Amino acid sequence: MSSTLDAPIARPAAEQAAAPRTPTRRRYLMCPPRHFAVVYAINPWMDPSRPVDQALAVAQWTALKEAYQRLGHTVEVIEPQAGLPDMVFAANSGTVVDGRVLGARFRAAERAAEADHYRRWFLEHSFRDVVMPTKINEGEGDFAWTGRVLLAGSGFRTDPDAHAEAQEVLGVPVVSLRLVDPRYYHLDTALFVLDDRPGRQEIAYYPEAFSPGSREVLRRLFPDAVLASPEDAACLGLNGVSDGRNVVLPVEATGLARQLADRGYQPVMVDISELRKSGGGPKCCTLELRG
Ligand code: ARG
Numbered sequence: 313m314s315s316t317l318d319a320p321i322a323r324p325a326a327e328q329a330a331a332p333r334t335p336t337r338r339r340y341l342m343c344p345p346r347h348f349a350v351v352y353a354i355n356p357w358m359d360p361s362r363p364v365d366q367a368l369a370v371a372q373w374t375a376l377k378e379a380y381q382r383l384g385h386t387v388e389v390i391e392p393q394a395g396l397p398d399m400v401f402a403a404n405s406g407t408v409v410d411g412r413v414l415g416a417r418f419r420a421a422e423r424a425a426e427a428d429h430y431r432r433w434f435l436e437h438s439f440r441d442v443v444m445p446t447k448i449n450e451g452e453g454d455f456a457w458t459g460r461v462l463l464a465g466s467g468f469r470t471d472p473d474a475h476a477e478a479q480e481v482l483g484v485p486v487v488s489l490r491l492v493d494p495r496y497y498h499l500d501t502a503l504f505v506l507d508d509r510p511g512r513q514e515i516a517y518y519p520e521a522f523s524p525g526s527r528e529v530l531r532r533l534f535p536d537a538v539l540a541s542p543e544d545a546a547c548l549g550l551n552g553v554s555d556g557r558n559v560v561l562p563v564e565a566t567g568l569a570r571q572l573a574d575r576g577y578q579p580v581m582v583d584i585s586e587l588r589k590s591g592g593g594p595k596c597c598t599l600e601l602r603g
Contacts, residue, residue, distance in 0.1 A: 333576045335557035336509070338385040341433070341599040342377055345369040345400035346392045350590050354420045355468075355497045357591030369586035373400065376560070376582050376594055383558050383580070388601065390433045398423050401592050402599040403452040403500060405430035407478065408439070409462070411603035414481045415444040416451040419469050443481045447474035452599055453498035457484070458515065459508030461533075465499025467491035467523075487533070489526040495546075496521035500595045502545065503530075506538065506554045506577065514538070514575075516552070516568065518545035538575070544568040548584075551593030560594045 348369045350358050377387050392399050405426060407414045413434050416427045427444070434442045449455070454470035455478060456463040462484045464475040468491055479486040489499065496502040502521035507514040516538035519527050530537065540550055549565025559572050560580045569579035584593050 333507075333557035333578070334509070335383070335555040338380075338555050339388065339601040340380055340385060341388045341390060341402050341405070341601055342373070342597055343390045343392050343399050343402045345373050345587065347394050347397055348400050348587070348590070349397040351397060352420075352422050354422065355591040356494050357588065359589070362589060364589055365586055369400075372582070372584050372586055373597060376584065376597060379560060379580055379582055380553075380598075383555060385555065388437065390430065393425075393429055396423070396426050396429070398590060399426050399429070400587065401453070401590075401596040402430075403596050404450045404498075405599055406434065406451045407449075407455045407457070407462070407482065408434075408600065408602050409457055409482050409484055411439065411441060412482055413439050413442040414449070414451075414455075414478055415442060417445045417448050417474075418450060419448050445474060445477055445481070447471040447477050449474035449478065450498060453500050453596065456499055456503060456505055456515075457508065457600075457602065458505050458513045459510055460513055461485045461487050463499065463503065463515075464488050465491050465502075468494065468497035470499075487529065489529065490523040491521055491526075492523050493521045496550075497591070498596075500551055501548055501591070501593070502550050504550055504552045504554065504595060506559065506572070507556050509556060516540055516550060516572070518542075518550050521545065538568070538571050540571075541567050548588055548591075548593035551595040553595050553598050562588070562593050 448471040450469045454465040466472040475486045475488045503517035518540045544565045544567045547564035549568045553560040558578045563581040
């Protein structure tokens with residue numbers, strides 16, 4: 313008999329493949345990149361000397377938003393603020409599970425003011441249960457809800473103590489993971505959830521972005537996970553957004569798209585090259601509002 317620790321939370325791949333992929337309707341929060349720029353560097357992708365085409369960023373963001381809407385999802389939009397060029401990365405603004413919101417607290421001073429703009433949005437949009445954290449946490453950048461546990465990253469941005477705070481505030485079990493490669497500074501640059509239905513949890517990740525112990529944890533919990541190649545990781549291919557069937561990915565992540573198609577998912581490719589100059593992809597621009 314296997315121990316509880318060894319019991320995977322996902323079903324065997326054979327069973328998964330037989331099951332039809334069912335999308336579920338999602339509600340997302342996004343922020344148009346009208347004030348997008350790369351004027352400081354807080355991750356290795358950002359080079360302030362490299363020009364950014366702000367109009368192209370808006371066009372790519374709009375195409376991403378329209379892709380969600382075509383898939384039948386609801387997209388809420390928050391007003392961007394001048395002087396907060398990274399506010400487009402809505403995923404960093406909080407974590408919402410069952411209508412409960414844990415707000416963000418940013419590591420970099422340059423992004424600190426974003427947290428309060430988003431806090432006010434949540435309150436104005438009838439989220440009554442909004443808690444602002446005492447520990448640094450960059451929202452869904454480092455928290456991924458699998459449907460059963462909250463995977464939580466640390467190493468570059470989110471304070472490991474924020475993992476316990478998230479567990480207490482959201483009332484969900486948290487699994488701590490340590491990131492070790494500065495290019496994959498947020499959990500959502502190295503891992504994403506493909507299927508969050510109870511008993512069907514499936515994820516994709518890039519093992520090399522994690523410490524040896526964290527890799528082992530992921531192997532135990534998700535023995536049939538999709539493992540991404542270095543090439544697919546390097547275009548931020550793991551910064552995907554799945555509704556359980558349709559998976560929005562950066563257009564360059566062709567190997568990952570093939571792996572997902574083989575498992576019955578429908579890849580939806582988007583060009584997000586301008587936002588990648590800041591270290592962001594589709595997921596970074598997207599906060600899921602659950603419940
Ligand atoms: N320039 C932003 C930063 O370094 C990018 C954030 C990307 N967001 C994400 N969820 N990974 O903070």
